[in-house]
Amino acid sequence: MSTSSDTQRVYGDLKNFSIFDITHTLMMSRKTALVSIQRGTKKGYVYFQDGQIINALDDDLSTGEKAAFKIFFWRSGSFTIDFDVEVPERNVKLDTENLLLEVARNMDEQQRDNVGRSDEEGGDAAAEQFDDRFRVELNKIFEKVATDTTPARDRYSVAAFDELLMALNDLDGSALFLRLGCKPRIKTAQGFTTIKQEPIAEGEIEGYLNSLFSESESEEFRARKETSTFYSSKEAGMFEVRAFLDQGRPSCIFRPASRSVPPLAQFGEAATELDGLLCEKKGLVILTGPYGGGKTELLAALLERGLRDHDQLVALFSRTQTYAFTEECGFMLRAPLNRFTMAREGSLRTAIEHGADVIAVDAVEDAAMLETAVRAANHGILVLITLELDAAPDLADRLRDLQARPGGERAVKDFSRSLIDVVHIELPTLRRLRPDDDLRDDLARGRFQRLHSA
Incomplete structure (x- = not known):
């Protein structure tokens, strides 16, 4: 991402972050933006207002739903998201949810009926059929209303x-x-x-x-x-x-998912000192603690501080984070935590390519996911992760699991080099490891015993 005083842009590749992923993110954050797509010589433009698609245009001068249909069929190409834009008049009549639903249904039909057809051909065909299909669907609904006193609920609505x-x-x-x-x-x-x-x-x-x-x-x-x-x-x-x-x-x-983010001060004076970690340009910060100890809440408070006070671009991977983060400052990309989003070609790579200031993973579930987080930290990004551990020294067991993986010794060395801090939280207590160079050197050599006395 490149940022200046008067504009903010995000760049990416559709192979890593599809137009559906982009739409999903902008809808959740209710952002106003222009998404520009380029696929070879083809170009398309989709305008969002408060997270809803209101205008679409392609370089064939198709507009509205027809243009949106063509663009959503593109699986490859590059995109740019501009947040400092003036939104034109609405030419997309469908609300975004129903537009996406109609696109998905057409994709299913194209896959069944036109095996081997290219994405572009499929998009053109779907766009040409859209007006007739939409008219037929409306007629079906009107007929239902005319024959039933209480129309049945639309099964896909x-x-x-x-x-x-x-x-x-x-x-x-x-x-x-x-x-x-x-x-x-x-x-x-x-x-x-x-x-x-x-x-x-x-x-x-x-x-x-x-x-x-x-x-x-x-x-x-x-x-x-x-x-x-x-x-x-x-x-x-x-x-x-x-x-x-x-x-x-x-x-x-x-x-x-509308819980208010707890203020960092709620976790005590020691927690407010963690704000300094957000100024780190790269490295790994681990929040540990038992189940229900407050790791997720503390992570949310740190991310909110990063958005509000540091205007950061944050990528959050989580199954459990349901907090309503600020939409006034910074920008947050949310993605569910699974093996697809954390894969080398998944959303994590997209976050790195976008120049995310902070990547947060809540919670790291296994050695493979820990290795992925370490790799991101070594790309020059600040990575915050949570680990469910009854005590900070239990981190040694996780490192042994990491060491046992193929290439594990190298991964442990990368871990020791990127480690900034380990924060163990078990409300109301919060303790910091603050590793020094000697501890990092021991970890790099596979000497994990010092974690038990740290």
């Missing part, structure tokens, strides 16, 4: 799910549960409340998730039968979404 999320907010619930064949249920302080609607029908959850997931999330769901992401609704707010197969039936759980 994002708006229909937003109504359920509004009910979750109205009841001050902690979670919304959706399962095929069952009526929606909301967990409240008093217990479960069943929403008086028809049961979730065949295809409803799948259609909704297809419009919601990025390519990497869809791939993870197919491979692991579960995945997590975030969803931002203009009406209902932001939610953490966990989708999974329950006895072969698609299910998902929504949890409000």
